[in-house]
Amino acid sequence: xxxxxxxxxxxxxxxxxxxxxxxxxxxxxxxxxxxxxxxxxxxxxxxxxxxxxxxxxxxxxxxxxxxxxxxxxxxxxxxxxxxxxxxxxxxxxxxxxxxxxxxxxxxxxxxxxxxxxxxxxxxxxxxxxxxxxxxxxxxxxxxxxxxxxxxxxxxxxxxxxxxxxxxxxxxxxxxxxxxxxxxxxxxxxxxxxxxxxxxxxxxxxxxxxxxxxxxxxxxxxxxxxxxxxxxxxxxxxxxxxxxxxxxxxxxxxxxxxxxxxxxxxxxxxxxxxxxxxxxxxxxxxxxxxxxxxxxxxxxxxxxxxxxxxxxxxxxxxxxxxxxxxxxxxxxxxxxxxxxxxxxxxxxxxxxxxxxxxxxxxxxxxxxxxxxxxxxxxxxxxxxxxxxxxxxxxxxxxxxxxxxxxxxxxxxxxxxxxxxxxxxxxxxxxxxxxxxxxxxxxxxxxxxxxxxxxxxxxxxx
Amino acid sequence: xxxxxxxxxxxxxxxxxxxxxxxxxxxxxxxxxxxxxxxxxxxxxxxxxxxxxxxxxxxxxxxxxxxxxxxxxxxxxxxxxxxxxxxxxxxxxxxxxxxxxxxxxxxxxxxxxxxxxxxxxxxxxxxxxxxxxxxxxxxxxxxxxxxxxxxxxxxxxxxxxxxxxxxxxxxxxxxxxxxxxxxxxxxxxxxxxxxxxxxxxxxxxxxxxxxxxxxxxxxxxxxxxxxxxxxxxxxxxxxxxxxxxxxxxxxxxxxxxxxxxxxxxxxxxxxxxxxxxxxxxxxxxxxxxxxxxxxxxxxxxxxxxxxxxxxxxxxxxxxxxxxxxxxxxxxxxxxxxxxxxxxxxxxxxxxxxxxxxxxxxxxxxxxxxxxxxxxxxxxxxxxxxxxxxxxxxxxxxxxxxxxxxxxxxxxxxxxxxxxxxxxxxxxxxxxxxxxxxxxxxxxxxxxxxxxxxxxxxxxx
Numbered sequence: 001x002x003x004x005x006x007x008x009x010x011x012x013x014x015x016x017x018x019x020x021x022x023x024x025x026x027x028x029x030x031x032x033x034x035x036x037x038x039x040x041x042x043x044x045x046x047x048x049x050x051x052x053x054x055x056x057x058x059x060x061x062x063x064x065x066x067x068x069x070x071x072x073x074x075x076x077x078x079x080x081x082x083x084x085x086x087x088x089x090x091x092x093x094x095x096x097x098x099x100x101x102x103x104x105x106x107x108x109x110x111x112x113x114x115x116x117x118x119x120x121x122x123x124x125x126x127x128x129x130x131x132x133x134x135x136x137x138x139x140x141x142x143x144x145x146x147x148x149x150x151x152x153x154x155x156x157x158x159x160x161x162x163x164x165x166x167x168x169x170x171x172x173x174x175x176x177x178x179x180x181x182x183x184x185x186x187x188x189x190x191x192x193x194x195x196x197x198x199x200x201x202x203x204x205x206x207x208x209x210x211x212x213x214x215x216x217x218x219x220x221x222x223x224x225x226x227x228x229x230x231x232x233x234x235x236x237x238x239x240x241x242x243x244x245x246x247x248x249x250x251x252x253x254x255x256x257x258x259x260x261x262x263x264x265x266x267x268x269x270x271x272x273x274x275x276x277x278x279x280x281x282x283x284x285x286x287x288x289x290x291x292x293x294x295x296x297x298x299x300x301x302x303x304x305x306x307x308x309x310x311x312x313x314x315x316x317x318x319x320x321x322x323x324x325x326x327x328x329x330x331x332x333x334x335x336x337x338x339x340x341x342x343x344x345x346x347x348x349x350x351x352x353x354x355x356x357x358x359x360x361x362x363x364x365x366x367x368x369x370x371x372x373x374x375x376x377x378x379x380x381x382x383x384x385x386x387x388x389x390x391x392x393x394x395x396x397x398x399x400x401x402x403x404x405x406x407x408x409x410x411x412x413x414x415x416x417x418x419x420x421x422x423x424x425x426x427x428x429x430x431x432x433x434x435x436x437x438x439x440x441x442x443x444x445x446x447x448x449x450x451x452x453x454x455x456x457x458x459x460x
Numbered sequence: 461x462x463x464x465x466x467x468x469x470x471x472x473x474x475x476x477x478x479x480x481x482x483x484x485x486x487x488x489x490x491x492x493x494x495x496x497x498x499x500x501x502x503x504x505x506x507x508x509x510x511x512x513x514x515x516x517x518x519x520x521x522x523x524x525x526x527x528x529x530x531x532x533x534x535x536x537x538x539x540x541x542x543x544x545x546x547x548x549x550x551x552x553x554x555x556x557x558x559x560x561x562x563x564x565x566x567x568x569x570x571x572x573x574x575x576x577x578x579x580x581x582x583x584x585x586x587x588x589x590x591x592x593x594x595x596x597x598x599x600x601x602x603x604x605x606x607x608x609x610x611x612x613x614x615x616x617x618x619x620x621x622x623x624x625x626x627x628x629x630x631x632x633x634x635x636x637x638x639x640x641x642x643x644x645x646x647x648x649x650x651x652x653x654x655x656x657x658x659x660x661x662x663x664x665x666x667x668x669x670x671x672x673x674x675x676x677x678x679x680x681x682x683x684x685x686x687x688x689x690x691x692x693x694x695x696x697x698x699x700x701x702x703x704x705x706x707x708x709x710x711x712x713x714x715x716x717x718x719x720x721x722x723x724x725x726x727x728x729x730x731x732x733x734x735x736x737x738x739x740x741x742x743x744x745x746x747x748x749x750x751x752x753x754x755x756x757x758x759x760x761x762x763x764x765x766x767x768x769x770x771x772x773x774x775x776x777x778x779x780x781x782x783x784x785x786x787x788x789x790x791x792x793x794x795x796x797x798x799x800x801x802x803x804x805x806x807x808x809x810x811x812x813x814x815x816x817x818x819x820x821x822x823x824x825x826x827x828x829x830x831x832x833x834x835x836x837x838x839x840x841x842x843x844x845x846x847x848x849x850x851x852x853x854x855x856x857x858x859x860x861x862x863x864x865x866x867x868x869x870x871x872x873x874x875x876x877x878x879x880x881x882x883x884x885x886x887x888x889x890x891x892x893x894x895x896x897x898x899x900x901x902x903x904x905x906x907x908x909x910x911x912x913x914x915x916x917x918x919x920x
Contacts, residue, residue, distance in 0.1 A: 103838060285703070
């Protein structure tokens with residue numbers, strides 16, 4: 001990149017929207033976990049699709065590589081440059097263009113922070129159909145680009161179901177308008193799905209249209225403690241049956257995770273220590289009905305002995321306190337020193353075996369091996385900590401854990417994506433023919449290979 | 461195609477599974493509506509993926525075109541040959557391989573009839589997350605290939621959300637295994653979405669994995685009559701608010717559609733004639749709660765005058781009778797002679813204008829202009845009938861109706877697809893850049909253009 005390129009960018013963007021080295025570019029170069037760092041000397045902050053298109057057209061003509069960046073909350077190094085890619089941040093693309101209370105469809109730019117979108121929707125009695133710990137800083141465009149899952153996928157489904165339309169700019173600068181706001185549109189291949197979850201390697205998402213459910217009138221949250229993992233599975237299955245249509249979240253936390261969040265962050269659990277905990281949330285349209293269903297369910301589980309203790313929160317502030325015990329586990333793990341993070345899908349029959357197997361394997365070599373996550377979606381967050389990074393520990397984990405996951409036909413990345421860190425493990429979850437097709441698709445969308453290079457696809 | 465090709469097919473498939481002219485090939489050449497007819501002299505009926513792969517590899521080597529066929533219930537001529545393509549029918553691929561009651565995931569071959577799959581799931585307390593009039597003969601593989609919508613999309617979402625995995629055979633004969641049965645899998649580009657809704661032009665779907673919800677313990681169905689379309693919209697919006705999580709279907713029928721199904725098929729409506737009708741279904745886990753919610757909702761709508769009359773059915777047989785009034789409209793329209801069928805998405809603000817505009821335009825020239833469909837999803841089935849096909853009427857409809865739809869940013873094919881009949885109208889719903897990308901994708905998946913040719917993509 002030359003000073004002429006910077007001049008071109010300055011002709012596209014107002015002053016203050018082209019950052020070069022020494023002007024605060026460092027935060028755009030490092031990921032949230034502090035494990036990946038790039039060396040970009042140029043950060044661009046466009047305000048609209050036209051500007052993104054001009055930037056990308058120039059980069060294409062000059063063969064300059066680009067790293068699209070949303071809230072930079074990703075966990076696999078997908079949102080920071082690897083070398084000196086030009087960072088294109090969506091942080092100024094924050095316009096919420098339309099909210100239709102009748103259809104529930106919202107249309108906005110990709111840089112809208114998830115929580116801001118949810119607040120805007122709340123005024124119309126609507127909600128975003130996804131929620132995750134990073135909601136205060138992640139961008140909806142980043143959520144779409146990484147196919148973020150989160151805490152309520154079990155109720156509202158994946159973004160492949162709720163995102164109705166995407167506008168994206170290709171590596172060439174060409175704008176692809178798939179921004180339908182219709183719930184049904186079977187006219188040709190549904191291209192938007194290729195932008196959902198491809199982590200900015202096929203195009204930069206500029207606008208999104210999303211179907212938003214009604215905000216529930218009644219929300220209850222139960223924190224339960226359970227003696228063993230078998231009881232966790234039984235309680236999950238019973239919750240699906242008994243809570244049915246009002247079940248909106250089903251999370252589990254093992255004792256090690258709860259210890260970490262209470263010890264390292266000083267949070268306090270309202271329950272006595274036990275081997276497992278679950279968070280079960282209901283969301284519905286009739287408070288009386290919801291409470292009756294939840295009480296019947298809890299009574300049954302306490303009587304049968306699967307649930308040993310529990311507390312139910314109906315006040316939002318109390319619920320927020322309880323959610324912290326789950327949502328801040330990731331943060332608490334970092335306090336141990338180094339955290340080896342894994343995000344896998346597994347069948348329930350071997351779900352917790354992943355933890356016990358790794359615990360045996362790493363006994364005496366690590367601080368913790370803990371598991372928590374979205375049991376309702378078969379999604380385990382497996383985390384291992386040591387005081388500092390150890391290659392010896394890493395070699396014990398990888399590829400062993402991926403082999404374990406692959407043997408059980410699980411997914412080696414359930415919701416975090418592959419990004420920079422996990423891309424060379426893709427073959428543990430995908431066949432050679434599938435990976436070959438992905439590479440061909442990449443060539444169609446980005447023939448010069450300049451969109452978020454070294455991400456998602458494997459080297460060879 | 462030569463006799464040597466037939467011999468090769470006979471070496472792949474047992475006797476009776478290669479049909480040539482005069483051996484019952486005609487039903488595979490004509491669509492359900494009787495409006496499109498091909499001239500294939502060869503129908504192949506494989507039993508498994510390996511056989512499909514061998515067939516397609518031979519066809520690729522010989523550059524023989526293929527028409528994949530499921531239950532042949534499509535409405536846009538996508539499932540029958542245009543010329544002499546080899547028909548590959550999935551009708552013998554009927555194996556339900558696995559149903560996991562815990563996770564709710566079913567894995568099966570693509571030729572399983574939708575209703576059969578639903579019956580098998582019922583034994584485990586589960587249900588297929590889609591339902592449509594053709595359930596007794598359509599195949600799940602065809603549903604996936606056309607991204608079928610149907611009566612309960614508003615509750616259970618689109619197949620892009622519920623289908624977890626797809627196995628497909630490419631035009632080359634190569635098998636692409638994306639048959640995950642995990643709810644979350646963010647490892648690389650999610651290729652299965654390209655097979656969902658591409659109508660067999662990118663590959664032949666051989667196996668499917670699908671997330672199935674619990675079968676509801678309680679189902680109620682209300683048939684309502686309303687004085688005007690404004691009341692229909694208000695009732696739909698109120699149902700979303702008041703019935704919330706138990707609303708499982710919201711359909712509308714105009715007087716013209718109701719007249720047709722009662723006059724032409726002799727069915728009887730339990731309500732007096734009115735300008736509009738709605739079917740509102742609830743599905744839930746607690747009969748008492750559901751009935752209370754439904755009664756409160758109906759009381760409110762009757763009091764406010766939006767709903768003028770109504771009946772509620774709780775017995776399955778009575779519900780089935782009422783559903784016939786909706787599900788058999790398509791059949792009843794054919795009795796008028798010729799039916800010009802349109803399946804569009806529109807914003808609710810102009811939803812019924814599509815009917816009134818066409819009625820004015822065609823006054824005195826046609827038997828009926830009627831509208832019914834999935835108002836809960838913004839999806840209108842607009843149908844026009846004449847005693848026999850009239851090019852003059854057709855010229856009055858097309859492209860006028862597509863222009864109307866496009867002006868309002870609707871979709872010219874909400875759930876039926878483009879197939880053979882609508883492919884040249886794709887530009888009314890999709891941009892040039894999107895269509896160009898689709899053509900490039902087609903080249904990646906099917907470089908010789910032999911998979912279901914003359915379908916989905918436009919000529920030029």
